Amino acid sequence: MERMSSARHLQPLPVPPGSDALDVLPALERALNGEGPALLPVRGDDAAESHRLTGALSGPLTSAEDSADDPTALVIATSGSTGAPKGVLLTAAALRASAEATHRRLGGPGHWLLAMPAHHIAGIQVLVRALLAGTRPHAVDTAGGFRPDSFATAARHVLAADGPHYTALVPTQLSRLLSAGGDGLASLRKFDAVLLGGAATPPALLHRALADGVRATTTYGMSETSGGCVYDGQPLDVAEVRVDGETGPILLRGPMLARGYRHQPEAAAFAGGWFRTGDLGRWQDGRLEVLGRADDMIITGGVNVAPLPVERVLAEQPGVREVCVLGVPDPEWGQAVAAAVVPADPAEPPAEPELRAAVRARLNAAAAPKRFAFLPELPLRGPGKPDRRALAELFQA
Numbered sequence: 001m002e003r004m005s006s007a008r009h010l011q012p013l014p015v016p017p018g019s020d021a022l023d024v025l026p027a028l029e030r031a032l033n034g035e036g037p038a039l040l041p042v043r044g045d046d047a048a049e050s051h052r053l054t055g056a057l058s059g060p061l062t063s064a065e066d067s068a069d070d071p072t073a074l075v076i077a078t079s080g081s082t083g084a085p086k087g088v089l090l091t092a093a094a095l096r097a098s099a100e101a102t103h104r105r106l107g108g109p110g111h112w113l114l115a116m117p118a119h120h121i122a123g124i125q126v127l128v129r130a131l132l133a134g135t136r137p138h139a140v141d142t143a144g145g146f147r148p149d150s151f152a153t154a155a156r157h158v159l160a161a162d163g164p165h166y167t168a169l170v171p172t173q174l175s176r177l178l179s180a181g182g183d184g185l186a187s188l189r190k191f192d193a194v195l196l197g198g199a200a201t202p203p204a205l206l207h208r209a210l211a212d213g214v215r216a217t218t219t220y221g222m223s224e225t226s227g228g229c230v231y232d233g234q235p236l237d238v239a240e241v242r243v244d245g246e247t248g249p250i251l252l253r254g255p256m257l258a259r260g261y262r263h264q265p266e267a268a269a270f271a272g273g274w275f276r277t278g279d280l281g282r283w284q285d286g287r288l289e290v291l292g293r294a295d296d297m298i299i300t301g302g303v304n305v306a307p308l309p310v311e312r313v314l315a316e317q318p319g320v321r322e323v324c325v326l327g328v329p330d331p332e333w334g335q336a337v338a339a340a341v342v343p344a345d346p347a348e349p350p351a352e353p354e355l356r357a358a359v360r361a362r363l364n365a366a367a368a369p370k371r372f373a374f375l376p377e378l379p380l381r382g383p384g385k386p387d388r389r390a391l392a393e394l395f396q397a
Helices: 018-032 047-057 092-106 121-133 148-159 171-180 182-189 203-211 268-273 307-315 352-362 388-396
Strands: 009-015 038-043 072-078 086-091 111-114 165-169 193-196 216-222 227-231 240-243 248-253 275-284 287-293 298-300 303-305 320-330 334-343 371-374
Touching (some): 009 047, 018 038, 018 092, 018 121, 038 047, 047 072, 086 092, 092 227, 111 148, 121 165, 121 227, 148 165, 148 171, 165 171, 171 182, 171 193, 171 203, 171 320, 203 216, 268 275, 287 307, 298 320, 307 320, 307 334, 307 352, 320 388, 334 388
Parallel strands (some): 038 072, 111 165, 334 371
Antiparallel strands (some): 240 248, 248 275, 275 287, 298 303
16 A cells, blocks of 8 residues: 655534535545545534544544545544544545445435535535535535425425435434425435434334335444445445344444544454444344444343334334433442433323333333433434433433
């Protein structure tokens, strides 16, 4: 591998929210072509957070972090589940491999609608795919938050072009579009593919979307894999998936993989060419089933409880719109299974005994939540993941 004759710098790229995010397209295209500095996308509307990430990650790239024949294009800041900023080194080749594999899976290059923040990998990959397709992307105006009417307005521009037409959403956005109905849902039905990522999609929500005529595709991936690399449980043609054991850690490999982490040349997560995701999974009927983060596993009374299966059962119950399950300290059990529930009707939340009984019947007694909290919305971090740290503090307050 040819090293750079002089160190390239990592330059912050402030990404405006909403439709103004398209302003970064020229800089992103130069980075994909290996021209100019590597870019660190940061929120354009949060000076304090941008300063924190820039201070931790900007500066000259080392010889281990860049090369002339495969330059680092982007460094995506991710806190994972620890809160400490890490910089994921993504080469132009990795971003292209991911985007091109997505187009092959979906049926060819098309026109893209950006509905996610473009400083996260899921959002910025929408822009990468559009650049590689040679099409003009459009973006949803999220100045006042994500609204179905704003989605419908932006979608008209994309849908007016000859297809195919694609967009990407987090589950919360999909839920709002389905609940609102009207023009937003009508527009969503016209897309040839709607990628779902950023957080696990509850099966009940997916089934509802499919029944409503939405061509939804679940995705699994992360910044370290240039975004989603497993679609509807099946790897893209560039991705390899390994599960250690019948149920165990998920490892990923392929050209879409990041070079590594900024300032961590020997990161164990990338040892041997496989990325250790920190997630647990298993193969079910030839498809990868992701069971959640290994460090989210709840140990209650000596029994291991994975939160995701519990969430899936609860999300299927009448009156439940969203749910997040976590473990909280308990003097008797070590940890107690706790469920934060967003009711479909805040005035009539589902009954706790009925929710417990559903989990007990479908899983086991240990998995049945001992504590509930009914909230108007789940606190989120990143592009749409429930903020488990904030929820843990709520339960312990």
